[in-house]
Amino acid sequence: MEAFKMSNALEALIAEGIVQGRQEGRQEGRQEGHVEGKRAAVRRLVERRFGVLPIVLAERIAMADEAALDALLDRTIMVDAVADL
Numbered sequence: 001m002e003a004f005k006m007s008n009a010l011e012a013l014i015a016e017g018i019v020q021g022r023q024e025g026r027q028e029g030r031q032e033g034h035v036e037g038k039r040a041a042v043r044r045l046v047e048r049r050f051g052v053l054p055i056v057l058a059e060r061i062a063m064a065d066e067a068a069l070d071a072l073l074d075r076t077i078m079v080d081a082v083a084d085l
Contacts, residue, residue: 038069042076050082057085 042061046053064072075085 035066035069038066038073039064042069042072045073045076046082046085049076054082057082 039061042064043053043058046057061069061072072085079085
């Protein structure tokens, strides 16, 4: 009987871990999608304002974190030339 109780407790812990892992994975996926959306917005804004997106800037955008992307969005609105980004 004791072994049965331990088995049930272990199964419950495993199930709880699986649920928690799925929730964390979903949250990470949403965050990653959010950042990718900002990357797309920066690329589109630069292209609309200045034409072709320079390769160096495209690489910067691809590697940027969310804070850097926000800064690039703001700068893209304010600068007069793509070289100022």
